[in-house]
Amino acid sequence: MEARALFEVLGAARWRGRSSRNGRSGAGGSSQAVPSGVGAGAPAGTSSTRHRRLPHATPDGRLVVGGWDEPYETSSAFVVEALVAARDRLTNLRAVFLGDMTGEDCEISWIVQSDVTPLLTAYPALREFGVRGGTGLLFPPVRHEGLEALTVETGGLPATVVRGIVGSELPALENLELWLGTDEYGGDATAEDLAPLLAGTGFPALRHLGLCNSVIQDEIAAAVAGAPVVARIERLDLSMGVLTDEGATALLDGQPLTHLGHLDLSHHYLSDAMSERVRAALVPHGVTVDLDDAQEPDDDGDGEVYRYVAVAE
Secondary structure, three states: OOHHHHHHHHOHHHOOOOOOOOOOOOOOEOOOOOOOOOOOOOOOOOOOOOOOOOOEEOOOOEEEEOOOOOOOOOOOHHHHHHHHHOOOOOOOOOEEEEOOOOOOOOOHHHOEOOEOHHHHHHOOOOOEEEEEOOEOOEOOOOEOOOOOEEEEEOOEOOHHHHHHHHOOEOOOOOEEEEEEEOHHHOOOOOHHHHHHHHOOOOOOOOOEEEEEEEOOHHHHHHHHHOOHHHHHOOEEEOOOOOOOHHHHHHHHHOOOOOOOOEEEOOOEOOOHHHHHHHHHHHHHHOOEEEOOOEOOOEEOOOOOEEOOOOEOO
């Protein structure tokens, strides 16, 4: 797919180049990494001014869509509409990442998204889809026979979006990663909203599950501990959230996790003793456990203890 064709489809006048930066931020930050395998290969550059990433596609059909003019006011709807209209031209499209912006471009919770499911309907050959930003994001239940990976990165994922995703029919989906965020930025989903997913009745091919960046990470961990879907999960990601000893205890006291290949609990609020308990329970069985980026609660001396997700605003 040539750059000229992309500009014709998306409208070159509405785009500017920008620097590429990977990596997750610390507490409350908003610098995010492009998911592995989704939108990989975008070019990097440098600039002293505020810039946007040019739409970029790799020869194997991976498309990264970065910032558009005033993404904090203008939604991604025009991008979605342009790509849907071009479906007969972009026949080799296999992976799309929509909203590849860092905090220098637009804070994650300020990015205005739209209904992204028309892209799935328009591109039945799509294998991977990722989107960043939860404001205005819509995801009504959809059926897609071939989608294998779905990533939704937000500082606050609305419950309506969560219910739409878990209520979708995605029989080929192997990898699901949801950044649930905080209610301060629209993340009002509860563990109950995830019930159809955790019951294991949908997404029969699911092997990699990420329920990340959640202010209710303890509740998520407790729900996962007894979830039937976990029995067929190979990689479980509960990172970036407000996970405390309470959630880790529920996780260890639930169903066995020794079948996992990898458990990611990085960016956590676990005590040293609990971290050691997690390792002792799983590492001898061959599970790789990520407990990096241990956090300390903030105490302003007012009797309140504050804990933060990795990515919020």
